[in-house]
Amino acid sequence: RAKAAGGNRFELADPEADARAITRHGLTTALPTALDRGEFFIEYQPLVHLGDGSVRGAEALVRWLHPQHGVLSPDRFIPLAEHTGLIVPLGRWVLEQSVRQAREWRDVNGGDALGPLRINVNLSPCQLTHPGLVQDTVEILERTGVAPDALCLEVTESALIGADDDLLKPLRRLAEMGVDIALDDFGTGYSNLANLRRLPVSVLKLDRSFTQSMQQFPADPVDLKIVEGIVSLAHSLDLAVTVEGVETGAQAEQLRILGCDTAQGWYYARPGPPERLHELALVDATG
Numbered sequence: 342r343a344k345a346a347g348g349n350r351f352e353l354a355d356p357e358a359d360a361r362a363i364t365r366h367g368l369t370t371a372l373p374t375a376l377d378r379g380e381f382f383i384e385y386q387p388l389v390h391l392g393d394g395s396v397r398g399a400e401a402l403v404r405w406l407h408p409q410h411g412v413l414s415p416d417r418f419i420p421l422a423e424h425t426g427l428i429v430p431l432g433r434w435v436l437e438q439s440v441r442q443a444r445e446w447r448d449v450n451g452g453d454a455l456g457p458l459r460i461n462v463n464l465s466p467c468q469l470t471h472p473g474l475v476q477d478t479v480e481i482l483e484r485t486g487v488a489p490d491a492l493c494l495e496v497t498e499s500a501l502i503g504a505d506d507d508l509l510k511p512l513r514r515l516a517e518m519g520v521d522i523a524l525d526d527f528g529t530g531y532s533n534l535a536n537l538r539r540l541p542v543s544v545l546k547l548d549r550s551f552t553q554s555m556q557q558f559p560a561d562p563v564d565l566k567i568v569e570g571i572v573s574l575a576h577s578l579d580l581a582v583t584v585e586g587v588e589t590g591a592q593a594e595q596l597r598i599l600g601c602d603t604a605q606g607w608y609y610a611r612p613g614p615p616e617r618l619h620e621l622a623l624v625d626a627t628g
């Protein structure tokens with residue numbers, strides 16, 4: 342179906358694009374009240390040590406239980422929240438909930454009997470430029486009694502590309518306090534490896550695309566070399582390497598051999614409710 346767009350130009354009507362635009366509009370309108378209505382919830386995905394398979398922590402991943410559309414993934418609404426500015430209060434809520442959850446895991450575990458479970462929280466670029474970031478984080482850690490080194494904030498590589506010192510200052514302050522900063526989706530942007538030294542980062546999260554290329558056996562030799570190179574550079578800069586999107590045992594084994602430290606993916610567990618993480622960690626500790 343094509344509709345005339347004046348003169349002899351034609352525009353293709355794209356019902357799907359229209360539907361998407363309508364939903365987008367609807368979601369944007371519903372977003373500001375969704376937080377007050379308690380429509381957001383967080384799933385946790387375990388981070389597993391590749392050496393011994395133990396659960397070391399989890400990444401917090403936000404979802405929106407929309408009254409009409411059901412559960413929406415963050416890709417559907419985070420961009421809208423960034424656009425409308427809701428990301429600042431939403432991000433603060435995710436941080437507080439997740440750190441509280443980390444505290445609860447610790448308490449259920451009887452202190453640090455199972456080793457401390459760490460919590461990873463994603464930060465949007467808008468939160469980085471928001472002046473309240475450091476203070477909010479400090480307050481949340483103090484209120485919950487969670488040590489800064491149990492928290493890791495994930496920032497995408499693209500958010501830090503060309504970052505000037507003003508942008509890096511809050512991250513530096515947090516890093517000095519002991520909060521870990523991870524570079525998320527690493528390897529997808531125009532990574533300036535030399536730039537890494539300048540960033541207050543202690544963890545590289547290798548993007549899923551690298552993990553995917555470990556799927557075939559034997560894996561693509563060029564990808565193997567690239568991952569090997571990234572790992573050796575990271576380790577020489579004292580950075581830990583986490584891999585995302587591990588879906589098979591073969592990938593996990595390959596990435597372990599390549600020297601990656603921690604892994605996350607469906608092979609271990611899908612993101613799920615917080616109780617699930619405790620079960621996994623407990624099973625893990627008792628054999």
Ligand code: C2E
Binds near residue numbers: 386419495605606
């Ligand atoms: P991310 O931080 O890179 O998170 C990893 C994504 O990969 C998650 O998607 C996770 O569910 C998915 N994943 C995990 N394991 C596997 C696997 O084995 N295979 C595949 N195919 N996928 C896997 P999700 O939950 O849809 O989140 C998407 C993105 O939304 C996140 O990417 C992150 O950038 C953003 N996000 C999520 N929660 C928050 C938040 O609280 N704040 C902000 N600013 N962004 C968030």
Ligand code: MG
Binds near residue numbers: 463495
């Ligand atoms: Mg992340």
Ligand code: MG
Binds near residue numbers: 585
């Ligand atoms: Mg990631």
Ligand code: MG
Binds near residue numbers: 548
């Ligand atoms: Mg990713």
